[in-house]
Amino acid sequence: MKKPLLVFNQNGIYCPKAKIYMDAWRPVNKVIISHAHADHSKFGHQHYLTHPNSVPIVKHRLGNINIESKDWGEKFTINGVQFSLHPAGHIIGSSQVRVEYKGDVWVYSGDYKREDDGISTPFEPIKCNTFITECTFGLPAFNWKKQEIVINEINDYWKECKANNQTAVLFAYSLGKAQRLIVNLDSEIGKIYTHGAVENLNEVIRTYKNLPKTHRITRETKKEDLIGNLVIAPPSTHGSPWLKKMVPYVTSSSSGWMTFRGARRRRAIDRGFVLSDHVDWKDLIQTIEDTEAKNIVCTHGYKDIFSKYLNENGYNSFIENTPFQEEETIENNV
Amino acid sequence: MFDFADLVEQIDKTNKTNLKVKALEKFFSTASDQDKVWAIALFSSKKPKRSVKTSDLRVYAAQMAKIPLWLFEESYHIVGDLAETIALVVPESKESIKPPTLTQLIKEIKDLKNLDELKQCEYLKNRWSHLNYYSKFVFNKLITGGFRIGVSQKLMTKSIANVTGIDQDTIAYQIMGDWNPEDTTYNQLILSPRKEDLIYKPYPFYLANSLDQDLEKLGSCLQWVYENKWDGIRAQLIKRNDEVMIWSRGEELISKQFPELLEMGSLLNNGTVIDGEILPFKNGKIGSFNDLQKRLGRKNVGKTTLENSPVILKAYDLLEFNADDIRNQKYVDRRISLENLIVTLKNEKLQLSKYYFFKNWKEVETAHCQARINKSEGLMIKNLNAIYKVGRKKGDWWKWKVDPLTIDAVLTYAMRGHGRRANLFTDYTFALWKTNDKGDRELVTFAKAYSGLTDKEFKEVDAFIKKNTLERFGPVRSVRAKLVFEIAFEGIASSSRHKSGVAVRFPRILRWRKDKTIKDANSINDLKSLIHE
Numbered sequence: 001m002k003k004p005l006l007v008f009n010q011n012g013i014y015c016p017k018a019k020i021y022m023d024a025w026r027p028v029n030k031v032i033i034s035h036a037h038a039d040h041s042k043f044g045h046q047h048y049l050t051h052p053n054s055v056p057i058v059k060h061r062l063g064n065i066n067i068e069s070k071d072w073g074e075k076f077t078i079n080g081v082q083f084s085l086h087p088a089g090h091i092i093g094s095s096q097v098r099v100e101y102k103g104d105v106w107v108y109s110g111d112y113k114r115e116d117d118g119i120s121t122p123f124e125p126i127k128c129n130t131f132i133t134e135c136t137f138g139l140p141a142f143n144w145k146k147q148e149i150v151i152n153e154i155n156d157y158w159k160e161c162k163a164n165n166q167t168a169v170l171f172a173y174s175l176g177k178a179q180r181l182i183v184n185l186d187s188e189i190g191k192i193y194t195h196g197a198v199e200n201l202n203e204v205i206r207t208y209k210n211l212p213k214t215h216r217i218t219r220e221t222k223k224e225d226l227i228g229n230l231v232i233a234p235p236s237t238h239g240s241p242w243l244k245k246m247v248p249y250v251t252s253s254s255s256g257w258m259t260f261r262g263a264r265r266r267r268a269i270d271r272g273f274v275l276s277d278h279v280d281w282k283d284l285i286q287t288i289e290d291t292e293a294k295n296i297v298c299t300h301g302y303k304d305i306f307s308k309y310l311n312e313n314g315y316n317s318f319i320e321n322t323p324f325q326e327e328e329t330i331e332n333n334v
Numbered sequence: 335m336f337d338f339a340d341l342v343e344q345i346d347k348t349n350k351t352n353l354k355v356k357a358l359e360k361f362f363s364t365a366s367d368q369d370k371v372w373a374i375a376l377f378s379s380k381k382p383k384r385s386v387k388t389s390d391l392r393v394y395a396a397q398m399a400k401i402p403l404w405l406f407e408e409s410y411h412i413v414g415d416l417a418e419t420i421a422l423v424v425p426e427s428k429e430s431i432k433p434p435t436l437t438q439l440i441k442e443i444k445d446l447k448n449l450d451e452l453k454q455c456e457y458l459k460n461r462w463s464h465l466n467y468y469s470k471f472v473f474n475k476l477i478t479g480g481f482r483i484g485v486s487q488k489l490m491t492k493s494i495a496n497v498t499g500i501d502q503d504t505i506a507y508q509i510m511g512d513w514n515p516e517d518t519t520y521n522q523l524i525l526s527p528r529k530e531d532l533i534y535k536p537y538p539f540y541l542a543n544s545l546d547q548d549l550e551k552l553g554s555c556l557q558w559v560y561e562n563k564w565d566g567i568r569a570q571l572i573k574r575n576d577e578v579m580i581w582s583r584g585e586e587l588i589s590k591q592f593p594e595l596l597e598m599g600s601l602l603n604n605g606t607v608i609d610g611e612i613l614p615f616k617n618g619k620i621g622s623f624n625d626l627q628k629r630l631g632r633k634n635v636g637k638t639t640l641e642n643s644p645v646i647l648k649a650y651d652l653l654e655f656n657a658d659d660i661r662n663q664k665y666v667d668r669r670i671s672l673e674n675l676i677v678t679l680k681n682e683k684l685q686l687s688k689y690y691f692f693k694n695w696k697e698v699e700t701a702h703c704q705a706r707i708n709k710s711e712g713l714m715i716k717n718l719n720a721i722y723k724v725g726r727k728k729g730d731w732w733k734w735k736v737d738p739l740t741i742d743a744v745l746t747y748a749m750r751g752h753g754r755r756a757n758l759f760t761d762y763t764f765a766l767w768k769t770n771d772k773g774d775r776e777l778v779t780f781a782k783a784y785s786g787l788t789d790k791e792f793k794e795v796d797a798f799i800k801k802n803t804l805e806r807f808g809p810v811r812s813v814r815a816k817l818v819f820e821i822a823f824e825g826i827a828s829s830s831r832h833k834s835g836v837a838v839r840f841p842r843i844l845r846w847r848k849d850k851t852i853k854d855a856n857s858i859n860d861l862k863s864l865i866h867e
Contacts, residue, residue: 139408140399140401140423141409141413141419141423143422143425260413260414260418260756260757261415262413262414262415262753262754262756263756263757264346265349265753265754266754266755266756266789269349270347270349270350271348302408305405305408309405312402
């Protein structure tokens with residue numbers, strides 16, 4: 001049996017032939033970063049490689065690091081192994097990693113979604129023999145509506161708050177979801193205010209990508225300024241004194257988890273909008289078909305269940321454990 | 335058009351009570367009268383009889399979703415609600431047709447009983463494919479029963495009161511009891527109830543709050559009376575029109591389970607309603623709640639059970655006397671009538687729950703400490719001058735329970751929760767040490783508990799469980815024995831039905847003992863030693 005091109009070891013996803021890791025979770029020498037979320041781009045590696053759109057964010061988060069970038073589709077070879085990055089559509093700059101050696105092709109998906117969200121370059125399915133996929137939402141209960149429909153729901157909610165002289169507070173992950181909302185929501189309705197954690201990332205992203213105007217909430221921001229407008233803040237601010245300034249407010253959240261009524265009630269928020277940066281059930285299956293891969297490695301999420309389903313449907317699938325957090329946990333730790 | 339599914343959607347979209355009330359008001363001012371009656375029934379836990387097996391529902395839903403049954407089951411364990419799972423996995427309909435009314439849907443569902451399986455399947459799939467998400471969810475809830483969606487009965491009566499101008503307590507009374515939404519009109523139920531309909535209704539129970547402040551804050555010790563808090567079944571015994579009824583606090587008619595109390599009740603005058611506690615009582619002594627359970631589960635009680643597990647009614651209040659509703663009298667005055675009634679009747683099945691006066695708070699504390707000796711679970715503290723109110727109202731009735739018994743146990747199995755705890759492992763099984771025949775120590779299950787931790791702690795335990803799962807049995811996971819919790823419970827009795835040999839009452843988690851390892855957890859013998867306390 002030939003040796004697998006990529007293995008999961010205690011440090012991360014590793015290519016032994018090229019001696020390089022992907023999204024390593026412990027400090028290593030060389031690493032390819034799929035995207036700039038904290039659990040995928042860890043501190044402490046010697047050499048980082050990622051897409052140009054991720055570089056400023058990774059640097060902003062990790063400081064002065066040794067980092068190089070590769071464009072999507074740009075091939076580079078390490079010890080005979082050919083690598084290339086391809087858009088994953090999860091957040092700005094997020095990439096899949098294609099690895100080829102002597103005709104054997106592996107693709108590590110990172111986190112991904114299929115719908116064009118207007119800010120991350122849309123996902124491209126890559127044909128391969130082995131596909132390493134996330135399955136955060138790998139259950140048939142998750143079926144996303146089109147972004148346009150959800151964005152309209154959020155616009156309507158904002159208008160309703162405005163009509164009632166309330167502040168619309170929308171919880172969203174500071175990197176990715178926040179910018180996706182800012183780009184797509186109807187800025188005619190009012191102003192978009194942001195929490196510092198969100199605005200810091202906006203400022204980084206604006207150095208290479210246009211974003212609609214947003215207003216940072218500071219000590220000087222007055223309660224009256226906020227009424228009728230939209231506030232985008234990380235979920236961790238829910239229930240914190242910081243929110244006092246937004247009274248009277250209506251809280252909402254946008255995440256794939258909002259599918260579950262129980263999840264909404266547990267968080268004690270008023271409105272839940274089902275908007276995710278991960279693939280839903282049907283897109284997960286579509287993607288696996290599109291890659292034409294026969295071997296499927298399932299990582300974080302409902303990996304056991306999804307892997308069992310794939311094996312029943314003629315694939316050779318197995319699971320690998322990673323410390324990558326599910327969306328929910330990350331959101332609460334921002 | 336604002337129908338029941340719209341109402342459920344509106345309620346679901348807010349966490350604010352005033353908006354929920356607004357939505358309910360909108361429904362109760364615009365819906366058809368029959369839909370209103372059904373909504374009242376559903377929100378007061380009167381569910382239509384189940385006419386389709388839930389196992390069939392799962393099969394049909396899996397077929398429509400084009401997934402294997404096991405995958406549907408897995409999804410259900412994670413979503414935590416069958417109606418919701420079906421609404422999520424069955425593909426969203428492309429065409430939208432006008433949804434049928436609540437009354438019509440309920441009628442259709444009832445009629446399903448008379449169809450064969452093939453026709454049932456055809457009907458369900460047809461409905462599923464033409465309803466939007468919320469209509470589908472409501473439809474499924476109607477089939478599976480249990481309408482817990484964040485509307486309390488109080489919220490509902492408040493909204494109806496606002497819309498009709500009728501007093502909220504009056505509405506709470508009118509919707510009590512065993513009325514059938516199929517043959518009850520909104521007029522009869524709410525707007526102008528006939529006297530003869532009220533005959534069969536119990537009064538809304540007055541419920542005490544847990545004492546959450548220092549005794550001294552209650553003012554003078556002398557304006558209160560003290561009773562034992564009994565651990566039985568709270569019930570109203572009603573005699574009207576030569577008929578006797580027994581209603582439990584959960585609004586169930588439990589007359590048939592207690593024929594000896596019916597017999598005693600038949601000796602009362604018409605127009606009498608007694609509030610009290612049904613207690614197991616054998617050889618002149620109050621028994622344990624376990625004895626009562628033998629009576630509850632049965633439709634009809636046989637002679638042997640009657641002899642082996644006799645009961646009494648410990649009466650503590652009188653709500654109707656000589657056909658007069660006396661709930662607005664002072665507590666002391668109602669008690670005088672109650673005592674007279676009991677003395678006159680002289681029946682061993684009807685006993686007075688004595689009350690006590692104390693001169694100072696110190697004496698109250700002493701009485702509280704002795705509660706367990708009296709076979710009671712604490713003290714009731716009632717204001718002498720209080721009227722009998724509706725529902726849980728703070729201020730005049732307090733319950734002060736004795737401290738629970740506790741033991742340190744090891745978490746061994748976990749299951750995902752339901753409702754707001756869906757997708758989180760929050761339902762736990764706990765074990766204690768036992769030395770087996772070979773002389774080895776092993777962990778033996780003794781109780782399940784699923785409350786007592788904060789949301790943050792639940793999250794932490796949930797993460798532990800996901801990382802330390804040993805085996806899966808459907809929704810249940812066995813977990814590496816590592817975490818120790820202090821488990822509290824109210825009562826304890828020997829039991830041959832339990833593996834541990836012991837049954838505990840109301841087990842719940844008191845706290846997470848992060849300072850203890852599993853070696854420090856208690857043993858079954860430690861637990862048994864509590865029985866004689």
